[in-house]
Amino acid sequence: MSIQIIRGKHSLSIHVVWALILIAALAASHFLQSSTCMFHKLTGLPCLTCGSSRVAQAFFSGDLQGMFYYNPLVIVFCGILFFFSLFKFLEFIFRFEIRISVNRKISFTARMIVITLIAANWLFLVVTGR
Amino acid sequence: MKYCHRCGKMSEIEGEIKFCPHCGASFEDIQQPTGQPGETPHMPGPAQTRASGSAVEKYTPWEDREKLGLIGSLFETWKESVFNPTRFYKRMPVIGGIGNPLLYGLILGFIGLVFQMVYQQFFGQLFDPSQWSPFLGEDFDYDFYDFSHKLQSISNLVNIVIFPFLLVAWLFIWSGITHLILLIFGWHKEGFEATFRLIAYSEGPSFFAIVPIMGVLISIVWQAVLVIIGVKEVHRLSIGQSLLVIFLPLLLCCLCCCGFASMFFGLIGMAD
Numbered sequence: 001m002s003i004q005i006i007r008g009k010h011s012l013s014i015h016v017v018w019a020l021i022l023i024a025a026l027a028a029s030h031f032l033q034s035s036t037c038m039f040h041k042l043t044g045l046p047c048l049t050c051g052s053s054r055v056a057q058a059f060f061s062g063d064l065q066g067m068f069y070y071n072p073l074v075i076v077f078c079g080i081l082f083f084f085s086l087f088k089f090l091e092f093i094f095r096f097e098i099r100i101s102v103n104r105k106i107s108f109t110a111r112m113i114v115i116t117l118i119a120a121n122w123l124f125l126v127v128t129g130r
Numbered sequence: 131m132k133y134c135h136r137c138g139k140m141s142e143i144e145g146e147i148k149f150c151p152h153c154g155a156s157f158e159d160i161q162q163p164t165g166q167p168g169e170t171p172h173m174p175g176p177a178q179t180r181a182s183g184s185a186v187e188k189y190t191p192w193e194d195r196e197k198l199g200l201i202g203s204l205f206e207t208w209k210e211s212v213f214n215p216t217r218f219y220k221r222m223p224v225i226g227g228i229g230n231p232l233l234y235g236l237i238l239g240f241i242g243l244v245f246q247m248v249y250q251q252f253f254g255q256l257f258d259p260s261q262w263s264p265f266l267g268e269d270f271d272y273d274f275y276d277f278s279h280k281l282q283s284i285s286n287l288v289n290i291v292i293f294p295f296l297l298v299a300w301l302f303i304w305s306g307i308t309h310l311i312l313l314i315f316g317w318h319k320e321g322f323e324a325t326f327r328l329i330a331y332s333e334g335p336s337f338f339a340i341v342p343i344m345g346v347l348i349s350i351v352w353q354a355v356l357v358i359i360g361v362k363e364v365h366r367l368s369i370g371q372s373l374l375v376i377f378l379p380l381l382l383c384c385l386c387c388c389g390f391a392s393m394f395f396g397l398i399g400m401a402d
Contacts, residue, residue, distance in 0.1 A: 014228055014323060018306070021299050039382070048382050111316055 001106055006097040013092065019085035022078055029056040046125040048118060049074060073121035188223040190331070193230050207234060212334040215356050219363035222331065224324035231330035232298065239297045242336030242349060247286045249342050305329040307379045308357075312365060317375070319365045328360035 029052075039047035051071035058066030059075075067075045091097050102110070191198055191206035198206060210218045305326040312318040312325065335352035339345040354376065362372035 014326070017302055021302055024295075024299060107316065111314055114314055 001103065002101045004099045004101070006099065007095065009095050010092070010097055013088040015088045016085050016092070018081050019089070022082050022085075026056055026059065029053055030060050046122070048122055048125075050125055071121070071125065073117060187221065189221050190218075190223060190230075192234050192331075193223070193226065204234070204237065207331070208238065208334045208337065211331050211356065212337075212352070215359040216363060218331070219328060219360045222327060222360075222364065224320045224327065224364060226327075228323060228326050228330070231327045232301065235301055235330040235333035236294055236297060238333040238336045240293065242339035242346075243290065243293050245339040246346060247290065249345075250286065251283065253342075301326065301330050301333075308361065308375060311375045311378055312361075315371075315375070317365060317367055317371055324364050325361075328364050329357060332356035332360055 037047050037050055039045070040050060049071065052074045054070040055067050055074050058064075058070060191203045191210065193203075195203045197203075207218075305322070305328075308329065309318065309322045309325040318325075332353050335349040335356065338349040338352065341348060358369070358372045358376050361367060361375055362369055365372075367375070
């Protein structure tokens with residue numbers, strides 16, 4: 001694994017847009033009615049993202065416990081995406097860039113961790129009957 | 131000084147560097163061209179990168195508007211992306227910013243939306259309740275019908291105003307989910323920018339909304355086919371892998387979490 005810090009002016013990363021999209025999606029979910037999950041309707045089981053609308057509602061009502069209760073991975077994923085986006089913006093402002101390179105072994109391990117987390121989260125949703 | 135075989139640029143940073151400062155590619159991962167020791171490697175220009183083992187000239191008519199003109203480049207890109215997608219995506223540059231493909235997607239998407247709105251208004255006016263009164267019965271609420279018809283006209287106007295924002299968000303969300311699946315499986319050969327570009331250039335079939343009633347359905351199916359071909363060519367996957375990347379999020383998540391996706395599909399549903 002190697003980390004490289006590049007100093008100097010560079011173009012604005014397209015990833016900064018994620019923060020804006022997340023804010024807009026949160027605002028939209030506040031005004032929109034929850035949609036019916038087709039996966040849940042067909043199989044009787046929750047889908048990977050079931051509970052996201054309730055997470056958004058819990059976010060607006062300041063219910064921290066509820067945010068993790070309805071779908072823990074959604075709030076974690078959105079949080080990471082938001083701060084990643086913010087970091088990319090800071091990189092642009094302060095004129096630096098961090099590049100991380102990982103070897104195949106670390107990359108494979110990271111992918112396996114992500115898949116395990118997704119599976120564990122889904123199992124949690126099934127067991128708790130979300 | 132090091133030459134990047136991915137983006138074709140020279141890095142002028144002194145000392146040992148592992149990454150290209152222009153495109154971020156790792157110098158270690160990039161396959162070096164074969165040749166005799168000491169021989170100067172062939173350096174393709176920025177518009178050339180390897181694809182399927184051979185150098186292919188990277189070119190998208192839409193990004194050559196100065197030469198072809200706005201209408202000419204739009205038509206050429208539309209024709210090639212819709213009717214010859216394999217060739218189009220093989221030649222599509224994977225770097226070069228998101229502005230051009232985004233503009234192309236917005237133009238085609240907007241044309242499609244306008245046709246949907248026009249047909250909706252037209253077919254709505256064809257249904258005159260007074261002519262159908264013997265079939266509708268006495269219970270039919272004419273006042274409510276007039277009210278809902280006016281409301282639909284207002285909602286069409288609102289849709290036209292908010293559509294560009296929704297489409298931009300939708301393109302980012304779709305390409306984000308697609309790229310996430312590629313990352314999880316470790317199948318990504320190019321960056322997020324490449325995935326975004328291929329999805330934005332797949333907006334061509336939106337023009338088929340010109341066909342009344344069935345046009346929207348045709349455009350949705352055709353666009354999905356273009357994205358599958360695009361992912362296959364850009365990330366150099368098999369057709370099975372490409373199908374999995376596109377349909378896995380639909381099967382597992384059904385996108386119900388996403389407010390924007392719901393709004394987008396709602397928009398299509400309203401327009402139908």
